[in-house]
Amino acid sequence: MKQKYKQGRVERDWMESYDRAQDGVLKLQQLVEMEEIIEIKQFENKVQKAAQENVGEYSYIKLLDELEIRKKKLKDIWHDRLSGAPKDIDVWYRLLSTRQLYLPKVHDLDIWIKFAKLCLKRQKMVLCKSTIEILKEQFQNQGQAPLPVTLHIFNMQFEYVHAKHEIQILDQVREYFTNQEQISSIDSKLKAKTFFTLGKWAYERAESTSDLEQITKQFDESLQYNSTYAKAWHYYGLCNFEVIEQQENRQSMNAHVFAAVKGFLKSISLGSRDIKKGRYILQDTLRLLSLIFKYGMEAAISDEFRQNYKQIDVIAWIDVIPQILARIQIQNPIIQQLLQDLLIHISRIHPQALIYPLTVACKSKNQIKRLQVLKILDDMKKHSPILVNEALIISEELNRTAILLKEAWREGIQEAWTSFSQDKNKTHVERILRGLHDNMRVKLESLSEISFHQTYGQEIFEAEAWLQRYLRTEDQVCLCVAFDIYTRIYHKVQKSLEKMKKVHLENVSPKLLATQNCEISIPGLYKPNKQLITINGFAPRLDVLSSKQHPRQVKMFGNDSKEYHFLLKGHEDLRQDERVMQLFSLVNRLLTNDTETERKDLTITRYSVIPLSHNTGLLGWVQNCDTLQQLVREYRDKYAIRPNAESTLMEQFCSQYQNLPLPNKVEIYRHILENTRGEDLQKVLWIKSPNSEVWLERRINYTRSLATMSMVGYILGLGDRHPSNFMLQRLTGKIVHIDFGDCFEVAMKREKYPERVPFRLTRMLVKAMEACGIEGVYRHTCNVVMRVLRENKESLLAVLDSFVYDPLLTWRLLNAQDHKPKKEARNVDLHKQIPQQMINQLNDKEINQGKSLIQVIPEAKRRGSIIDDGKQQQTLKRKESGREKEIYFEFADEEREIPDDLQNQKGLEVIERIKKKLQGRDFKEHEVLSTESQQLIMKNIAQAYLGWCPFW
Known part of the structure; x- marks a missing residue:
């Protein structure tokens, strides 16, 4: 029968798809286990028959x-099969029901308790309760039910009762364990788990500092029975950590700081040895570091850390290297030394993990940080000299390749003009232009740099002379002449860059081309305890992408004979993207640990992010992906649909849409929606799928991945989500997000x-989903993902807290109202030197036609940007804002410490906002999405800038 079933339905379904064959495979497994039961029953009959026939004692015992x-x-085979089965209630119930024919529940207690826990997690309370009741009945003849069963009964009651009964049940549990004579005879690990469970339940319901202090004692009692209980150490540290945040008495706080540091050190140490215990490693490591940054100067704290940090597997520290390096310039010498010793310890065991971050940090403009990092590099040169040398060369040459001299000048002139025309800040203009002129005096390393000097050198030095004369005399004509020359240079460079389709390493970086057979690993691919993949060489040509910043596609050859593709980006700070990938790693871990989300593969697609300096970096190339912008354009070109159909309809009403009042914008927005279908992405998914089954699978993957990132992006406050920052994987249909420069709702708070x-x-996006739109897979996935995020809010807050208080990232939270530049003696307001009317009336079109600044000023008729390339409104990048640039140079570029009061104020605002979201207090309770709310959504979308593609 089993063979016939296998040759029939199962093999037929298997040829079509695994999902379709899954039910048949499950039935086949039930048939196999029935045969196994029959076989062992027959053998038992044989044994009984042997006893009745009085065979020899030796034969019977055998x-x-x-x-x-x-x-x-x-029993072992059945356990192995069940561990490989999906954690689905129906699957487990069917298999366990079959096994009951031979194995009673009391003889397979651990498995049935796991099944009851699974029901509890899925909120199948009736099935959970009935399972537990059956176990209790079967133990009635033997007296008291075993402790695991009793514990689970209390757990079930505690998780799903009304809030007012929680304390009552908790008291019942304590009374039960106090009165039980058998407790003394129970295994110490089970005792530890019992007290840990009590402490965890109490912790989840704690309301005050005094409650937390009492709960800490519960975890302490658990640790007395089992000092290697990683979870108990984690909660012991966490309780003390939360007491510190609420504590005002400095003397009593020191005791809690020491206890928290000890708890986290033990939790990380035990978790790093065993992957099953390592659920909280990242969170605990970040919390531990935050305590060291604040209280590491205390002798007891520094001694405890110094004595125990080497007991932790170095792999645990690798994930938090960015946070350590971000604070290595901290003022206190004791903390400085602790961090330096820790980094040297990491570098001696895993130098490959630390080398790329160190090459970035050694270029820091913060002198303390640079000196600390150079000390670490000097130590590394003793044991890995070739590795350090290769890293410094590759980092320097990739920076040179990412931003050519002509690109640096184009970007610099544009920034200087923006700051001059909009913010009237002489100091900022002078800083930018001086930096560009200083670069012209650096030793020439490539044919590209020699060519630039020969082509533009004379004009640049002439402009510098006029700039110096202006700085001495403050004569407005001198500045006009200087900017006239800069403008000519800008337009020549711009035309040259528009023609640039490829970059040849022999012209821009001969050293990089000559770099071969290295010891250093491929960026972003180093994994401890796995095969080391090193760089064998670089492809001689780099393709240049057509976007505004002209990123390049870099190909590296590994020693495993494979090609590795990266995107080399210039003019962009990737340090925040690196931290966001760290957050996604944690979220993926949380989603994988949850049975419901793990089964649906709700993980976020990540990629490597390797900063090379404060404005360059490498991004891992995500294979087989296209941006939504690209997919829609290709679809419209193929089927002769106007690529800018929405813009054409908009211009029929008004060419200056962005300047209209909100009611007019909404009216035009509604008209465009009514007269265009918006089905492009839906059609793309269907056309690119080979058959309907693949299309259905991709559509589900698309909807689930979109919902997952919607919830994570909402918590993170992720902005700048235009179609070029969404990518669609061709084979799976999953959505991949890129560019994480706007986090913590800064896009919501910007002025323009x-x-x-x-x-x-x-x-x-909605029309590409199923027929019911968001009311199906999308809504269910959002609910499930948000549940997981809220259940693990403390873990998320640990990572997000490290973001918010990171001095390299906090500048992004600042705006013009938060920070005012210090007045300097030479900071003269430029609009007093050059008449405002002249600046306000600059005509960018005339300048772009080749006229000079001096020619244009008298005949200008409207305000504009002297060097606007016509795409500014569509791209609207963060650094285009002159005010934001000043903040960037003031803090991020110079890597200065942001004043504590300002940093704490902004940090607290962001963290409180995130807490509200994770606690479900962002909106009013039981708020229904009414017609008025729908109108509000329409108004909000209509206000977006056109490059965001609100009509799509």
Whole structure:
């Protein structure tokens, strides 16, 4: 029968798809296990028959031993099969029901308790309760039910009762364990788990500092029975950590700081040895570091850390290297030394993990940080000299390749003009232009740099002379002449860059081309305890992408004979993207640990992010992906649909849409939605799928991945979600997000064209879902993901807290109101030197036609940017804002410490906002999405800048 079933339905379904064959495979497994039950029953009958026939004692004992061996072997096989089965209630119930024919519940207690826990997690309370009741009944003849069963009964009651009964149940549990005589005879590990469970339940309901202090004692009692209990150490540290945040008495706080540091050190140490215990490693490591940054100067704290940090597996520290390096310039010498010793310890065991971050940090403009990092590099040169030398060369040459001299001048002139025309800040203009002129005096390393000097050198030195004369005399004509020359240079460079399709290493970086057979690993691919993949060489040509910043596609050859592709980006700080990938790693771990989300593969697609300096870096190339912008354009070109159909309809009403009042914007927005279908993405998914089954799978993957990132992006406050920052994987249909420069709702708070929506869910995205739109897979996935995020809010807050208080990232939270530049003696307001009317009336079109600044000033008729390339409104990048640039140079570029009061104020605001989201207090309780709310959503989308593609 089993063979016929296999050759029939199962093999037929298997040829079509695994999902379709899954039910048949499950039935086949049930048939196999029924055969196994029959076989062992027959062997038991044989043993009984042998006993009745009075065979020899030796033969009978031999048969009994063989029976026990068969029973144990069968039980182990069944356990192995179940551990490989999906954690689905229906699957487990069907398999366990079959096994009951031979194995009673009391003889397979651990498995049935796991099943009851699974029901509890899935909120199948009736099935959970009935399972537990059956276990209790079967133990009635033997007296008291075992402790694991009793514990689970209390757990079930505690998780799903009304809040007012929680304390009552907790008291019942304590009374039960106090009165039980058998407690003294229970295994110490089970005792530890019992007290840990009590402490955890109490912790989840704690309301005050005094409650937390009492709960800490519960975890302490658990640790007395089992000092290697990683979870108990984690909660012991966490309770003390939360007491510190609420404590005002400095003397009593020191005791809690020491206890928290000790708890986290033990938790990380035990978790790093065993992957099953390592659920909280990242969170605990970040919390531990935050305590060291604040209280590491205390002798007891520094001694405890110094004595125990080497007991932790170095792999645990690798994930937090960015946070350590971000604070290595901390003022206190004791903390400085602790961090330096820790980094040297990491570098001696895993130098490959630390080398790329160190090459970035050694270029820091903060003198303390640079000196600390150079000390670490000097120590590394003793044991890995070739590795350090290769890293410094590769980092320097990739920086040179990412931003050519002509690109640096184009960007610099544009920034200087923006700061001059909009913010009237002489100091900032002078800083930018001086930096560009200083670069012209650096030793020439490539043909590209020699060519630039020969082509533009004379004009640049002439402009510098006029700039110096202006700085001495403050004569407005001198500045006009200087900017006239800069403008000519800008337009020549711009035309040259528009023609640039490829970059040849022999022209821009001969050293990089000559770098071969290295010891250093491929960036982002180093994994401890796995095969080391090193760089064998670089492809001689780099393709240049057509976007505004002209990123390049770099190909590296590994020693495993494979090609590795990266995107080399210039003019962009990737340090925040690196931290966001760290957060996604934690979220993926949380989603994988949850049975419901793990089964649906709700993980976020990540990629390597390797900063090379404060404005360059490498991004891992995500294979087989296209941006939504690209997919829609290709679809419209193929089917002769106007690529800018929405813009054409908009211009029929008004060419200056962005300048209209909100009611007019909404009217035009509604008209465009009514006269265009917005089905482009839906059609793309269907056309690119080979058959309907693949299309259905991709559509589900698309919807689930979009929902997952919608919730994570909402918590993170992720902005700038235009179609070029969404990518679609061709084979799976999953959505991949890129560019994480706007986090913590900074896009919502910017002055021009703020993004008023918490995440992008425009009609084109909705129409690509199933027939019911968001009321199906999308809504269910959002609910499930948000549940997981809220259940693990403390873990998320640990990572996000390290973001917010990171001095390299906090500058992004600042705005013009938060920070005012210090007045300097030479900071003369430029609008007093050059008449405002002249600046306000600059005509960018005339300048772009080749006229000079001096020619244009008298005949200008409207305000504009002297060097606007016509795409500024569409791209609206963060660094385009002159005010934001000043903040960037003031803090991020110079790597200065942000004043504590300002940093704490902004940090607290962001963390409180995130807490509200994770606690579900962002909106009013039981708020229904009414017609008025729908109108508000439409208003919010209509306000977005046109480059965000609100009509899509």
